[in-house]
Amino acid sequence: MPSYSYLFDQPLVLYERMLHNMEKVIVGKREVLEKVLVALFCGGHVLLEDVPGTGKTMLVRTLARTVGGEFKRIQMTPDLLPSDITGVSVYNRQTSQFEFRPGPIMANLVLADELNRTSPKTQAAMLEAMEEKRVTVDGHTYPLPEPFMLLATQNPADHEGTYLLPEAQTDRFFVKLTLGYPGRGHEIEMLSRAEGQEPLDAVKPVIVPDELLALQKEVRRIYVDGTLKEYIVELAVATRNHPDLSLGASPRASIALMRAAQGKAFVSGRSYCIPDDVKDMAVPVLAHRLGLSAEARITGKRAEAVVQETIAAVPIPVLRQAASR
Structure with missing residues (x-):
């Protein structure tokens, strides 16, 4: 090529x-x-x-x-x-x-x-x-x-x-x-x-x-700090334990969220990801993959709202190496 x-x-x-x-x-x-x-x-x-x-x-x-x-x-x-x-x-x-x-x-x-x-x-x-x-x-x-x-x-x-x-x-x-x-x-x-x-x-x-x-190969080279990977996994785990969900985010969803953060960083002109990249892409990447419980559907709860609640509940990490990149 x-x-x-x-x-x-x-x-x-x-x-x-x-x-x-x-x-x-x-x-x-x-x-x-x-x-x-x-x-x-x-x-x-x-x-x-x-x-x-x-x-x-x-x-x-x-x-x-x-x-x-x-x-x-x-x-x-x-x-x-x-x-x-x-x-x-x-x-x-x-x-x-x-x-x-x-x-x-x-x-x-x-x-x-x-x-x-x-x-x-x-x-x-x-x-x-x-x-x-x-x-x-x-x-x-x-x-x-x-x-x-x-x-x-x-x-x-x-x-x-x-x-x-x-x-x-x-x-x-x-x-x-x-x-x-x-x-x-x-x-x-x-x-x-x-x-x-x-x-x-x-x-x-x-x-x-x-x-x-x-x-696309360049986007995959965008740096993702280890603490940011932990943050992505914490978000996925939080959806799996959320009382309003019968189906949480899959490991494929975690990978997709990391890729989406890389893409967001790329279009923002950065060579590394920050927590805001993950937060900005979390709803479009995760919401459609989640299954609401019967009680949540009856009350009119939306998966997008559950993702927003999860983002608010999971602490934002402090990156170890982004400042030096």
Whole structure:
């Protein structure tokens, strides 16, 4: 792979360029866009949950154009089959052999639109791809292209025609984010932009897949102090013992939170993580992985509130070496 070290002399320049590119289309949602880019830099998958029409799909399409890699979209429907996602082996009469025809999951960026409108069986077809970045069809394993990122949208679970995602699948999503309705001024700006050309037409690639792979390696070199790792584990353990939860954060969640802190430090222009990086990313990384107890659901408690309570209860560590780095 060629060297792209010039990118990392000024990492914030590249990050801000990508952010500005996406804000040509997505108005007034900088905080959400920042977290999406952190997930991208960490090689994680993103789950976007919100009511229809808030820009979930448009955000993913904008990111795909910004990155410039191969993009595929899967429209999730109740009758979708696992083979419609992973691909299928087809018999070739001329060669008398079966040939693999890749499914739409074989791309750099994949949009699973309205993920919770398809059956759990079809949702499960993406588990291997999300965790191991490969698919197995008819006993043969095929690697996915690198980089690979799955971005899924879903409507709230209480909407008609939706299925609950299996815990094994939600745990594989690096972050879960919501867009929400735009503010009054931002919505007026959206109307003004929609008068002319399609806003997405103004989005051009800022980074190519090889550059992104090199950048992801740089993010993994961000220093994480031992006391900060202990802090992450303490947060995870606190969720496992929380009275309002029947399912706490998994070890995969702890790893994801550490990676997210590295990504947050990177976009902040630092070569090391601080406790605020962990705190800023804790809710989007942990909340969707937690299972509320029956009593908590009855009282209307939300997982996001439990994470905030946990952050407030666990003492913030004093880093031993950050000051010297």
